[in-house]
Amino acid sequence: MSPTEEIKSRLDIIDVISEYFPLKPAGANWRARCPFHEERTPSFMVSKAKQIWHCFGCGEGGDIFGFIMKQEGLEFPDALRLLADKAGVQIKFEDPAIRSERQRMFNLLEAAVSFWSEVLWQERAAETARRYFMEERKLKPETIRAWRLGYALDSWEALINHLVKLGYKEEEMIKSGVAVRKMETRGRSAYDRFRNRLMFPIANTQGQVIGATGRILSASATEAKYVNTPETLLYHKGQVLYGLDKAKAAIKQQNLAIVVEGNMDAIASHEADVANVVASSGTALTVEQVRLLKRFTDNLAFAFDADAAGESATWRGLATVLSEGCQVSLISLPLRPDGKRFKDPDECIRANPKLWLEAIAKAEPMLEHYFRRAATEYDLTKLEDKQRVTKLILPLIGRLPDQVAMSHYLKKLANLVEVQERYLREALERQPSAGGGSVQRAANAVPAASAPVxxxxxxxxxxxxxxxxxxxxxxxxxxxxxxxxxxxxxxxxxxxxxxxxxxxxxxxxxxxxxxxxxxxxxxxxxxxxxxxxxxxxxxxxxxxxxxxxxxxxxxxxxxxxxxxxxxxxxxxxxxxxxxxxxxxxxxxxxxxxxxxxxxxxxxxxxxxxxxxxxxxxxxxx
Ligand SMILES: [Zn+2]
The missing domain is CATH 1.10.860 (DNAb Helicase; Chain A)
Structure with a gap:
């Protein structure tokens, strides 16, 4: 018997769920109000015979492991660990060879982060880096320590030499992403990936370091502003969100996750005591990242850098979020005293943390935001502006999982661009449904305009x-x-x-x-x-x-x-x-x-x- 089967045979799903909230009998099964969505009448059903649960309100469902993952916000290995303890089942995790390789990588990265941090605080050569964090970015020393920010010396092998002393092989450093293989054969076989850079460690949801981002210290025409760990056994770019380990408790508590673009935006926000904030690190949000957040909340608010609507990569990622069934709102940064908009949350918070709180409180539902900007930033008497607005908004409407909302916004768009609603509806039905089932479902559904859900x-x-x-x-x-x-x-x-x-x-x-x-x-x-x-x-x-x-x-x-x-x-x-x-x-x-x-x-x-x-x-x- 596999460990999961053994755990399932020893634990009863009714007992496990009852530890979180009471279940009432319903026929041969049990029911309760769903913990994963708001409801007045119970749709959450549990089957003792099948050892499964399913909510007919929000569609969530699964076995005992799925329940613990969702309820506790855990990844599968941790849910397994939790239930194994409960069931008194001993488990060996993974193949011992891979396990020890992973463990050594975690340890190696931990050592690298400690090294960069020590360098930042101790080394004379880190003076500029210290001034950048504390004077230019105005971060408190305790914030710098909490986020384990550091500095990589302007050297080809400072980190490698340090790690060799600790007993790591160059091959391991390359695999962990902190070193790069060298072509010439003399001397060491690798060199430091991060040189003369401000270091931001990246952690997984449990807070273990899995990679790092290095930001350039002084503007350079020849070097990239950011250097990231490449894909490794531990680090998969599209599957982490910067700061989630520190933000997850606040996200769950406030039932809202705020997504910003830059790592500094997230750090500044946490320092201003707004802790339900993660950073997308400047790329379009992936489905995996959205699902990661969905373990903690269905409500997402985005604060993107000032930008023409829909023209950066991050904006394009929003369609993904909508089709995952999240409630999405957008935070607009306020105006500076000089009348221009703050360029990012970091700048806004450094000017006045209260402005950031006010901006969050004024977040608008995503489509409302688009409609408002379309009406003010485009000249809707012109045909091509009508087309641009339609191209921007219509696909987002198509991603809405809810027929009532879809219908509402189609009417609104039809009024805005002065086109008959049925043409928009037809255009929507012709759209390919790449990356989401909801468009497909909408097209298959009854074409009545206001069919109740x-x-x-x-x-x-x-x-x-x-x-x-x-x-x-x-x-x-x-x-x-x-x-x-x-x-x-x-x-x-x-x-x-x-x-x-x-x-x-x-x-x-x-x-x-x-x-x-x-x-x-x-x-x-x-x-x-x-x-x-x-x-x-x-x-x-x-x-x-x-x-x-x-x-x-x-x-x-x-x-x-x-x-x-x-x-x-x-x-x-x-x-x-x-x-x-x-x-x-x-x-x-x-x-x-x-x-x-x-x-x-x-x-x-x-x-x-x-x-x-x-x-x-x-x-x-
Ligand atoms: Zn539910």
């Missing part, structure tokens, strides 16, 4: 399938009126298998969808791409939604889900017919016969839809 095809499909698990007698009805095409892509394959199994069983209306036989059937037909975990999640939903319902009530609920799915499906067909008709009408050689048959089909489908809508309205009365 709950009405989404995905939620209705999930509800229908959960209802069938709770009331197997309804399978015959569902199979007769619902085709797999009506079901959302997430659940279409599972539904198809359910229909096939039901048919093979000769229309048996007592199928236990969670039982051995259907599981064996799915197993045998694994190639059809249905994952058994989907059934476990649906079983939880069945308990959550239907455990207090009578069979008749469940039947009524299923009828309503089927109708909604069918109406949604008809609207998608109508939309497609409309597009086909338009493109034929616009083509030079109009195919009149085809056009006539499309029109006929359009009329049939819209009559059917109208009939369903009427029924729906009369049912409501």
């Amino acid at each position: 709950k009405d989404s095809r995905w939620a209705q499909s999930e509800r229908l399938l959960a209802g069938l698990i709770a009331a197997p007698a309804q399978m015959g009805y569902a199979a007769a009126v619902t085709t797999p095409e009506m079901i959302s892509p997430e659940y279409a394959a599972l539904y198809r298998e359910m229909v096939v199994f039901f048919t093979e069983q000769g229309g048996n209306d007592k199928i236990d969808w969670l039982g051995q036989e259907f599981a064996a059937y799915l197993n045998k037909n694994a190639a059809n791409g249905v994952s058994p975990e989907q059934l476990s999640v649906l079983a939880l939903l069945a308990d959550k939604e239907f455990s207090d319902f009578t069979p008749l009530e469940i039947e009524r609920e299923l009828l309503s889900s089927v109708n909604r799915l069918k109406r949604g499906h008809l609207r998608v067909i109508l939309q497609k017919l409309e597009n086909d008709i338009r493109s034929i009408e616009q083509s030079p050689a109009k195919d009149e016969d085809r056009l006539a048959s499309l029109f006929k089909e359009f009329q049939t489908v819209s009559a059917e839809l109208a009939k369903m809508d009427n029924n729906k309205n009369s049912n409501r009365k």
Whole structure:
């Protein structure tokens, strides 16, 4: 048995979660209000039988390890350690050879950082560096020590000589990123990567040093302003955020992470007692970095350097953040006494820390910010400015995971650039969905302008399938009126298998969808791409939604889900017919016969839809 399996066999997920908050029984399962999103009615379900949890409000879910990672804000190895202690399981971490290599790298980097720090405080040659930190940047000595800032001497082998004395090999220094391999063969085989530079150690979330950034001390035309550790066994540029180890507690406590561009901005902010701040180090935020932050909060505020909207790399990274489902706001730096804008948070804080606090308090939701700047910084009477604004804002709207918000901002953009909303909507649907599923989902969804979120095809499909698990007698009805095409892509394959199994069983209306036989059937037909975990999640939903319902009530609920799915499906067909008709009408050689048959089909489908809508309205009365 692997350590994770052994831990799972010894611990009960109900006990572990109950240590954090109380769970109440719901059918065969347990439920609570979700700790990971705000809600009034409980959507957080835990299955004792399957040892999994799932929240039907925010979509988070997983096993006991996933819960601890999310709840405690830990990476997997640390969650493993925590649960191993709880379970009394002994674990050997990783391959001993790799483990000792990693450990030696951590130790080596630790020694390098101590060396740079000692040099900064002790060496006469570090006088300029000390003056830079304390006089130019006005940092307090305790801040410099807390962030372990240092100075790399203007030498080719000062650090190497020091590390050799401590017993490290040059090969190890190269692998750790502090030394560079030398081409000529005389003398040492490597030289110091960082020379005459101000040193900023980079730590992982636990505070272990994994790399460093070296900033040039005096402006130079030939040397880069910043030199970074290259990718190593420990350091992966796109997966760390500068200062997160020091900011994570404050981020969790305030449920907000502020992202700045420069390392100095983060340090200055912490010194001003605004500690929920990390630095992106001047590059576009990656998905991994956003997910790292999401362990601590879903609310991100960005304070980027003064810049024309949307023109730097950092701004472009914002689209990623939106599609990860974060609430994003933007902090605008205030104006200086001379009327120009502060160039970065560091400059603003050094002038007056109160201005920084005020700027944070005035953060605007991201799209509001874009709209305000578009209205003031562009000349919207000009066609090309309208196009630029649309190009800037429309893709961001497409990344919103929420239909209501998407609809709201589409209207707003349509008004701003004076274009009909439906053209924007069409442009949005034509957009490739690179890097995010939300655009895809939006395009597949019912094209009604203000479809409520709950009405989404995905939620209705999930509800229908959960209802069938709770009331197997309804399978015959569902199979007769619902085709797999009506079901959302997430659940279409599972539904198809359910229909096939039901048919093979000769229309048996007592199928236990969670039982051995259907599981064996799915197993045998694994190639059809249905994952058994989907059934476990649906079983939880069945308990959550239907455990207090009578069979008749469940039947009524299923009828309503089927109708909604069918109406949604008809609207998608109508939309497609409309597009086909338009493109034929616009083509030079109009195919009149085809056009006539499309029109006929359009009329049939819209009559059917109208009939369903009427029924729906009369049912409501
Ligand atoms: Zn939730």
